[in-house]
Amino acid sequence: MTDQTLMDTVETPSAGRPTPLGIPRLHLAICAALVAFFIIGPFFLYPVFLMKVMCFVLFACAFNLLLGYGGLLSFGHAAFFGSASYVSAHAAKAWGLTPELSILLGTGSAALLGLVIGALAIRRQGIYFAMVTLAFAQMVYFVSLQAPFTGGEDGIQAVPRNMLFGLIDISSDNALYAFVFVIVFACLFLIYRIIHSPFGQVLKAIRENEARSVSLGYRVNRYKLAVFVMSTTLAGTAGATKALVFQLASLTDVHWAMSGEVVLMALLGGMHTVFGPIVGAAIIVTMQNYFATFGAWVTVLQGTIFVVAVLLFREGIVGVLGKWLKKPL
Amino acid sequence: MTDTDLILSAKGMTKQFAGFMAVNNVDLNVRRGTIHALIGPNGAGKTTCFNLLTKFLQPTAGSITFNGRDITTLAASEIARLGMVRSFQISAVFPKLTVLENVRVALQRRRGHNFDFWRAQTVLGQFNAEAMRRVEEVGLADFAHHTADELSYGRKRALEIATTLALEPEMLLLDEPMAGMAQADVERISELIKRISANRTILMVEHNLSVVADLSNTITVLARGQVLAEGDYATISNDERVIEAYIGVGHD
Numbered sequence A: 001m002t003d004q005t006l007m008d009t010v011e012t013p014s015a016g017r018p019t020p021l022g023i024p025r026l027h028l029a030i031c032a033a034l035v036a037f038f039i040i041g042p043f044f045l046y047p048v049f050l051m052k053v054m055c056f057v058l059f060a061c062a063f064n065l066l067l068g069y070g071g072l073l074s075f076g077h078a079a080f081f082g083s084a085s086y087v088s089a090h091a092a093k094a095w096g097l098t099p100e101l102s103i104l105l106g107t108g109s110a111a112l113l114g115l116v117i118g119a120l121a122i123r124r125q126g127i128y129f130a131m132v133t134l135a136f137a138q139m140v141y142f143v144s145l146q147a148p149f150t151g152g153e154d155g156i157q158a159v160p161r162n163m164l165f166g167l168i169d170i171s172s173d174n175a176l177y178a179f180v181f182v183i184v185f186a187c188l189f190l191i192y193r194i195i196h197s198p199f200g201q202v203l204k205a206i207r208e209n210e211a212r213s214v215s216l217g218y219r220v221n222r223y224k225l226a227v228f229v230m231s232t233t234l235a236g237t238a239g240a241t242k243a244l245v246f247q248l249a250s251l252t253d254v255h256w257a258m259s260g261e262v263v264l265m266a267l268l269g270g271m272h273t274v275f276g277p278i279v280g281a282a283i284i285v286t287m288q289n290y291f292a293t294f295g296a297w298v299t300v301l302q303g304t305i306f307v308v309a310v311l312l313f314r315e316g317i318v319g320v321l322g323k324w325l326k327k328p329l
Numbered sequence B: 001m002t003d004t005d006l007i008l009s010a011k012g013m014t015k016q017f018a019g020f021m022a023v024n025n026v027d028l029n030v031r032r033g034t035i036h037a038l039i040g041p042n043g044a045g046k047t048t049c050f051n052l053l054t055k056f057l058q059p060t061a062g063s064i065t066f067n068g069r070d071i072t073t074l075a076a077s078e079i080a081r082l083g084m085v086r087s088f089q090i091s092a093v094f095p096k097l098t099v100l101e102n103v104r105v106a107l108q109r110r111r112g113h114n115f116d117f118w119r120a121q122t123v124l125g126q127f128n129a130e131a132m133r134r135v136e137e138v139g140l141a142d143f144a145h146h147t148a149d150e151l152s153y154g155r156k157r158a159l160e161i162a163t164t165l166a167l168e169p170e171m172l173l174l175d176e177p178m179a180g181m182a183q184a185d186v187e188r189i190s191e192l193i194k195r196i197s198a199n200r201t202i203l204m205v206e207h208n209l210s211v212v213a214d215l216s217n218t219i220t221v222l223a224r225g226q227v228l229a230e231g232d233y234a235t236i237s238n239d240e241r242v243i244e245a246y247i248g249v250g251h252d
Helices: A025-043 A049-070 A078-093 A099-121 A126-146 A172-195 A199-209 A208-217 A220-246 A254-268 A274-292 A295-311 A316-324 B048-052 B078-083 B100-111 B120-139 B152-168 B183-196 B211-214 B234-239 B242-246
Strands: B007-018 B022-033 B035-039 B062-067 B084-085 B171-175 B202-205 B218-223 B224-229
Touching: A025 A049, A025 A172, A049 A220, A049 A254, A049 A274, A078 A099, A078 A126, A078 A172, A078 A208, A078 A220, A078 A254, A099 A126, A099 A220, A126 A254, A172 A199, A199 A220, A199 B100, A199 B218, A208 A220, A220 B100, A254 A274, A254 A295, A254 A316, A274 A295, A274 A316, A295 B035, A295 B100, B007 B048, B007 B202, B022 B035, B022 B048, B022 B062, B022 B202, B022 B218, B022 B224, B035 B048, B035 B211, B048 B171, B048 B202, B078 B084, B100 B120, B100 B152, B120 B152, B152 B183, B183 B202, B183 B211, B211 B234, B218 B234, B218 B242, B224 B234, B224 B242
Parallel strands: B035 B202, B035 B218, B084 B171, B171 B202
Antiparallel strands: B007 B022, B007 B062, B218 B224
């Protein structure tokens, strides 16, 4: 590695030489493959299933922005995913808002909620941070159960698929698919950019050695709050989109089990990787969908996979792959 | 001694942990442009003093002034922004970042772009030349693209100093810069400290007395949280109380 020109702008250790966009070739190739997969996908697989996968991919990546790069384990991310899904469902159904506005409103409410909960939670570290986020998430769950507009145990059902921008009909699965595809991939690109930005570099420094970052003059709590809000906002986008796909916002979305599931997705795929949560989310959602006939056994299977993952490859599937290829993924 | 000669001064600095006086009524005056050493037996409160001065701990009582400004209630990150940067006993590097990136994190703090989340990090390339200069300065040019966790202990400390210097601080606080270091490294770091002390003030905690004798202008001896003696090496090494504190009663 030392024979490299010292003054060039290569991010070492790098995943191949960077292109003019600043994205390594390998990453570009993986992105292209992902885009291609989700474009061709609906011809072979059930579109609603793929849309579910995309929503959870976004949720997992948003969550991992906080865990993998902010170094903060939130155990209450369902609160943001779920509340955004309630808000967007309510906006579409009760107020007849267009899909893009419903999603924006849901996203915005998750951002606001993230700002409030984050400002309080980042004062604590490690397990205490996780517990504070969990406690707040339980409060959000309680509100979702009791508030008049959430429909209690029933949730908000039969959410209409209104006209996009008031003009375009997205009631067919294929049209909706294109809409979801654009949202999810735009957000994924944003997450990729955040991770590989100057801000992302500071986040990595804080994650690696918080005390040292402080001693260099970084006001670390501002960075933590910023990444927390970014993460909750994008988790909100995932939840809001999901509500329109399934035409349903329910208590499942705000339940603590959902918070646990997203932790599982990130860990299974590899929390210190960009692409890990995508793989993790895809695996978990696929299992839930295709093994649904096994009933409660899906949970047992999930648990087993989790235990195996933790014991055998702690860096997650993509983490292990990256180690094997000697390139960050 | 006028007040402007003093860059850092603590008055009646006290820290109490659950009934235990870790630092008890310590007065410390560091003159501008000197190397000042803080020595004392284990548990004397040296590191606690460091943590108090850099605001990683909040003093129970007393006041701290840096460059004529009362910093007693400031946050730790603000101290660094005023120009006083500390190192840690356990070498403080960012293990998974490369040597160059480690230094760049410091440059980035001073130059901005810190909250730019929408830009590619290639904009940070503009700091590479200066970061490289800092890396060369401490003799780590060959390791610029290695991650910090691949470095030997002595090199990690050198990297830490390079990172600190990138902030161009007026004052450095070094917590045991030579701890656990091989003799060859001790000489190298010693040389480095001497070199960087030009136009700077350094306060360091150090156990290696030959290093202390060689480098420092003033030495403050702490024992049981209190100042035992202060002066140059000759004064200190002949002080009865200091000998007693280090070797014990009955030494003749």
